[in-house]
Amino acid sequence: MPVLLGIVALLLAGCASIPDSGDVELVKASPRGESQVRVYAVPPRAKAEPDEIVDGFLEAMTSEDPDFAMARKYLTKQASKTWRPEDSTTVLRSAPDPTAPQGPAASEPGLRYPLSGERIAYVDAAHAYQPVTPVAYDGSIHLVQQKDADGAEWRIDSLPQGLVLGDSDFQRSYRSVNKYYFASGQDWLVADPVYIRKRIDPTTRMDSVTQAIKVLLDGPTGWLDPVVDSVFPAGTQLEKGVRSLEFDDRNALKVPLNDKAAKAGRTQCRKMAAQLLFTLRDLTSTRVERVELMADGSSLCLLNGDQAQEFAPDRATGSPDNPYFVDEAGKLTRLETGGESVARTPVIGPFGDGTAKLGSVAVSRDEKRAAGVDQNARSLFVSSIVADGDPGDPVVTSTGTRAEDRLSAPSWDGHGDLWIADRNPAKPRLLRLPGGKGAPREVAVDGIGNARIQAVRVSADGVRVALLLTDNGRTTLQIGRVERHAGGGSEVSVVALKSAAPQLEAVTAVSWAGPSRLVVVGKEQGGVQQVRYIQTDGSTSAASVLPGLNQVTAIAAADDDRQPLVADSEDAGIVRLPSGANWQTMVEAGSSPVYPG
Template identity: 65%
Template sequence: MPDSGDIHAVKASPRADSQVRVYAVPPRKGATPVEIVDGFLEAMTSDDANFATARTYLTPETSQKWRPEASTTVLEAAPSSGQAVTGGRDNPGIDYPLFGKQVATVDNQQAYQPVTPTDYRRTIHLSQQNGPDGKEWRIDNLPPGLVLGVSDFQRSYVSVNKYYFASGRSVVVADPVYIRQRLDPVTRMDPVTQSVKSLLEGPTNWLKPVVESPFPTGTALKEGVKTLTFDDRNALKVPLNDKASNVGRPQCIKMAAQILFTVKDVTSTRVEQVEVQRKDGSQLCVLNGGQAEEFAPDRSSSPNNQYFVDSRGQLATLPGAAKDIDEPENVPGPFGNGQLQLSAVGVARDERTAAAVSKDASKLFVSSIISDGELGDAVVESKGKDPAHRLSAPSWDGQGDLWVADRDPAHPALLRLEDGVGAPQNVKIIPGLDGAHIDALKVSADGSRIALLLAKDGKTTLKIGRVERQGPKDEPVVSVAELRPAAPQMETVTAVSWAGPSKLVVVGKESGGVQQVRYMQTDGSSLPASILPGLTQVKAVTATGDEARPLVAYSEEDGIVRLPAGANWQTLVKKGSAPVYPG
């Protein structure tokens, strides 16, 4: 507890509670200007149809122009109104300044965009209007869209993934957006229907360059559809407009897969199948959950084992499905028999091959972990002056390509080895890193995104980049574009791992805070109740998209530990490091 420092009054909306409903109240007769401002700010947090009550605080002209669905400004706390300023002859009425600390914006594509916390200051202007009971104060100028505190935002909105296909490949990629938790005030659509509508409108601008959608241009839900419901067999029927009426079956199957992956993230109901319908109600195609799995990023394998570097510098494994803690076993081959001492490892997603960095971090080797053999030549070498400035831990994407960073300040590079055996290809980052260098990396299972830990001026930040492939399919030119912050509230990040299609587990700390292990979305938003307590001095962490698999971490204090669902941290191995799941 702090025992010194100044005391500051803080105005904040209450802790988010998804069960709380806010019912807006219209202005009373003869309401004062400050009552109008406070009433409107409160009414913005409600769910009433088309924000009808909030509009009663506005002049008719302003109400007609106001588009609350266009954007949402997210503040650390509910916006505060300042001291009223009376206008002069050229500006009759009253100005009320709005104050806050902005942390994010949600744009008209429902994409969350975090910002470094910055001072927010806008103005609400009121003027007197003629009403049935005489003059009354109303708002005639206001900030665009909605302005909400974080807790009100989390109470009203929920993050969902909509899915598109990676360009040129039959693998889906998650595109996170925020929709209303209940009926959308403007469209009056339920969450499932909102998600499908957003899917049909296309990917967000950030992801668009690396994905594609088989839905024909202009495809939308059948006019008048506000609710998509499940039948008694948990099948969802989705009627579309005429734009999709003549698609072929292979194309329709992909469309159905996109819908199925999207809606299964929204509803607690298990989605057994999706039926895509024409405008007249006739069937275009049907796809069940099992058939959709052929498009999943990890369809080739489901990681069963946890791997780590043991106290002798050798690669060891533990059965991931075991409820009890078993003795680890070294893998076959040069990584497990002592031919090479390791500092870090990356296991291919098929669990047949691994890439390992030598103990001094100068060389990267690739070898089988299912059969014995001799250690081959290094596939990558670094000339950095010490281990901290040599090779990072490697990572495998869902296509079987191997990624690693050379942290040598004189020759920094992000390298990709096709199928883990090709010549190292230098991957360009566009735009550049502005003086930062890559400290660690993790590639997503779909191969379309990469998480980078970037070090600069003694701090390490987490950013997500888009992996772009151009040119011939058999010899593409690969680059990483448009890095964006994924943990903007953290001053420094120690470790990161993918924990789902758009979810990360991050180890780091906020300015002036203590180390945290928490879940984050790839768009930079924080999941409610996402902080995992009870672990300190964490240096590495690993997870999978399968929630049944435990989170595994390396703590300097506790060794290799894991966190099974619904349980506490368990020590697996007291002496060991660099835990990884395949990937």
């Protein structure tokens, strides 16, 4: 009995973070690295002091209480009506810290508590994460004394709209999920990352599966919307009242939709199912075997995992990708990394026999051709790597004075187009070669200003491009949207640049590492070089930082996350990072490690 009373007393003193299982234990808010910790809110005690009201409300915002009912008890009735926690989430580096209250003023009776913190991100009503360069947060909470039958109680009558959370609370409560839409005019899918609640959404009371389906049916995020399409008929939503869905013992899921979905034909329905199946794969630790779409109690169509692969964003060939690199003699060489030892095999043709000595390369996604830049970074060649031949004339030539002011490493997109940047300060250009063999066409980059492109990496889906931009001695990572015009895609532009890693001020290498993830080499101001994963929306976590590696000049990742990362380190040579292990040297001398793409 004394133990129980002690627990109750602790709960009454404030909100407690309680694990789902094990011994009851009081912990502070914002626990780090404890994914099983859940926060349960409690109402304010009678005659609570203003400080208690503010602290209790900030803690209650981190809970999963239905519709934030307990958090609303700290508000006046009018403030509770107008507060919409589902509208947005402001993410601070650490939990918001209320400072000493400002006393009542003639124009504003009551107490105002400024909230201090460092804002690092914002999540909008469409669940899209938007990182920002860290900046001081300037929100505040205002309290008044509200009279009731028992006297006067302090309550909050003015507060920031939405939620305000520290990053660790945000990471504990939310998870990143890719929802999928079709690239405009194409039959392959594009990942659109959003954040949903890990467990039950306090506002909708939906579990994570139904949340993911709902945000998919709501349509793409604003940034991606111009270049993707959803094939669901307009107005399609989950059947009314559906808040929870479960996979059966064969890992299949029936998805009940409203009558709008019944308008879809068979072919359209299969594509709808593909959008759902790829979206749901992020939510389960095991393979999603089948999705069946239902409307008005009848089956519309079903699609299994193997059938869905025809819509895969990486256009998978069915065989695992192997990395390539340029050896010490300038030859393009394939690495076989399946076992303990590493086999080296020069490719067939002029890139493998030494006829064309290379400095940087890109291998096409079908592994039949490669694009190579010579060792002076002056000329770009395209050649077969499965048949002998002559490298031919260069398809692009730079007139830059120094090697670092000439051609970047090339990159292939999912359309089979080849991209490269000419870094010549006198005439900087981003170029695209249609089909990898057409005449180079300059690609306009909207919003680039005076920055110069140092590196270019195009996604497998062909609708996003990662650019390293240098401006005033600072190299940053930007993601651009690739828009294709004039029907046949003869005109292409890159628009809507957004910072993907505002916390990094010196980015030296980047590679796509799946449908919505990048692996980046860079450092924060005053920090040391890091290798880390970053989502294309700019979100990251402590777990995304990879084992340390010194002097990394290049990084490569496969679309298949089961393949190891490969890097070029001035200290260790060409290295790989197998799952659960540390970096291992594969080749002591070489450069430009790449996977197809």
